[in-house]
Amino acid sequence: MAHIRGVPKEDPSRWEVRYDVRDEYGRRRQRTKTFRREGDAKKFRRKVEHEADLGTLRDPMLGRVTFGALVERWQQSQAWAGLKPSTAARYATVLRVHVLPRWEKVQLSRITRADADAWVVELSRGRRSPATVGKVYGVWRQALNHAVYLGWLPVNPAAGVPMPRVREREQLYLSPEEVWTLAGAVPPRYRAMILTAAFAGLRFGELAGLRRRNVNLLAGRLTVAESLSQVDRRAAEWTTPKNGKARTVDLPAFLREELTRHWERYTEGGTGPDGVVFTGARGALLDRHNFTRRDFRPAVRRALSAEKHRLRFHDLRHTCAAILIELGTHPKLIADTLGHSSIQITMDRYGHLLERPRAEMLARLDARMLEVERRCGAEAAAPAN
Template sequence: MANSKGTRRRFGAIRQLRSGRFQIRYPDPETGLPRNGEETYPTKTDAEVALTLIEADIKRGKWVDPDAGQVNFGGFADTWLKERGLADRTLERYEGVLRLYIRPTFGVGTVAEVTAAKVRSWRTGLLDAEVGPATVAKSYRVLRAILYTAVDDGLIERNPCRIKGAAAEDSAERPVLTVEEVYAVAEVIEPRYRALVLMAAFSTLRFGEFAALRRRDVDLEKGIVRVRQAQAELQTGKLKLKRPKSEAGVRPVAFPASIVKELAEHLRWFGESGSAGRVFVGPRGGLLRRSNFHDVWTTALRKSGVDWTRALGETGAESIRFHDLRHTGNTLAADTGASTRELMHRMGHSTMDAALRYQHMRGERDLLIAGGMEKAIAKARGTGRAKRATKPKPPEPSGA
């Protein structure tokens, strides 16, 4: 029971409990009703300091209801996901991160119970369990984003995710193929995918952008493709057409003159007819799928003579991925003298700086970049070497 004697103040009140400790009481800024402080203090001076700080927070609009953070974290995270408006693939990744790495630790508790100490312990536990550093960094970013929203909603005063460098992915550098290696793979891959390999290296489009590419998006005369859509392949196997992941992804991209000939031959033999026809399709005329293409790519790597495993730091030998062709093309473009902004344009990358995101690069410079790539191809292929005819083999008759 409290001592009947209390100290009246201009703001709030202080009373001494039978235990000898001091309790504060102040008007709730939202309801006006009196509320007790969340803790007691060993001295009256400590209690007066606490009241002074609360009063200052209220006047500055910084006061946070101590009861607000009692919301279940799992439910709050579910609501957060629904309200993000994330693309399907991104939503799948975030749901997986929450289910596998965040919910087991924080799901049943409250938002307020996610403290800085618990975040540090959680992250250390993931690393000790040999979860990949990139996955741990991604999980940390998702948790941090959820808790930033909790701060904005007034549920907690400060984000407990404050580990310096924890959000950064220290991923191993992906391999870069030489021009000779790109052509070595293109020579042995199934003919219908030859142009896909060359375009991936020298136009640097994403696999999903190739899958959504239509004849009307290809200008063979100018040597340009226009990216307007991308195909997402969900974990369920469902395919979905969407706009690229950012406004920067909707773009024209120039490619070298020798690849124009390759793409023209590809369209003649393998592309769907009509302006809306797909440029790249599967072997039976179906949609191009990353999951089905994987075996085709791996087989071609093994046949090509290219060192298809590359030691990547401490991760050991890893197979070269189709996506590494995009990295190869970006590196090659940089070697031609392309600026950072020009590289961002070709790759369809956006930036946090809105001025750069919406500033378009001149098409003439992109054509020069493609021309530089063409010179690199010519140098690597050699003018005196016997060259393979660019015309691919016609498809085998149906049922063969």
């Protein structure tokens, strides 16, 4: 409830409105605001009472909270705790390197839409790519979203600001023959891993986190239930797959044979149910950086033509999608195999690859209709008995 009272001792023409709010810790605080005219004081009181009824009344002192204090509260919140360890580590690095040096001591109430727009321009200067600008700005925007959630800001000043256009990286696809050549160029212990990535569509973290209990070679299927997430160069965490859901992938006979040979030969990761299928030479968990630098990139340069030398491990997953599309696989089955949360993601990412199957479908339809036309024409021309 807000109250108005005159302040005759200080200034007979001043009117004071007192009202209760919650501070950043949820504690009840009394705030005051003074006016020269009684009518203005009454108008402000009505506004305060209306906002209190709607639940939108904010403590004006919250605007003095600095961005640095907001980040501390964000990192102690459930929203932060719900991030995957690798995501939280990446956000923390972005905050430390890019965001806090610019915004740590700035009061939230002083951050404007114009500031946000200007910072995009500032970030875009120098050698930062549009993708990097988007990632840095995105972390800053999420922190300010938390300020809105806490009631420290009425709206997010960083929302809706246009970002520099990210140029889509051209995806690379290997032919099945190129996949086999690459699988033969890596150290033998990684041969089955290359083939599983390219023909079953598993991500690197899903392969590195694949346990024996989740592979059923007799039934010819594996379950992607865990992923090994690289938090930093020193630590890794077991997490759920990317969209948070397990999925089952059917294995063709040739891949079952490859995995069987790998299973029997490489046992450093353990032979029990918790044993890890793909490990380093001494049974250590796979480190993506080391594997890429020491084994994958040298093999790519040895096995593939020069235009494919920029191939990433993740491009093997794209290769899986391309091969399935070429075989005429239904997009829903492709989405299930790759673990996409919706078929729309599959279509958005790989829809352009459907042009060839569509042309082949039209050619088959034309051939079928010509056959029908010839048969129907022959029947029409046949003499009646």
